[in-house]
Amino acid sequence: MSWRSQLFSLAVHGILILAILLTPWPPEDWVIWLVLLVIVVSQAIRSQRRISARHGEISLLAQDRLLWRKQEWKIKQPVWMIDSGILLSLKREHTPRGWFKALRGKKNKLWLASDSMSEEEWRNLRQVLLTGKRDATPVKNHPPL
Structure with a gap:
């Protein structure tokens, strides 16, 4: 299994999560903020699972x-x-x-x-x-x- 692929995926998703968290959001847009955060976190988990699942000889x-x-x-x-x-x-x-x-x-x-x-x-x-x-x-x- 490639540790570099997993690390790259985590880094990209981590940067996106940080961008969402650090962006100043108006108080009335909390739903958009939350939906974006859930989507990126779920995609990060999905990416890690796909990388782990594709191994073999x-x-x-x-x-x-x-x-x-x-x-x-x-x-x-x-x-x-x-x-x-x-x-x-x-x-x-x-x-x-x-x-x-x-x-x-x-x-x-x-x-x-x-x-x-x-x-x-x-x-x-x-x-x-x-x-x-x-x-x-x-x-x-x-x-x-």
Whole structure:
């Protein structure tokens, strides 16, 4: 799990909360102030939960496919990369049985943070995604969001 992603999320939401609290509000606008505060706090909690929920091992398969959470996903191009992370747009290859499961989670955006894996794994992953060349053995990584 990426501690930098969690820290960044907390910092952004904390700044927004401080801005709401420190802004001089007229006494008759207390309802607006309270609603804004509740929205930002709830979004901060939601963000932390989403970051914590998106972890696990990834195995890169042949071509533009990967295995994550025991399901095969196709990497939709282009892959967006910066020094601290990679954003993958994924589409599930095989939909599970049942209409509810089929509708839920067919597409997914996954943020792989550099601090969630070793430096060697990070370099290998970036090289594989940039060149498109995959070895016969899968490269394993641990992503957060």
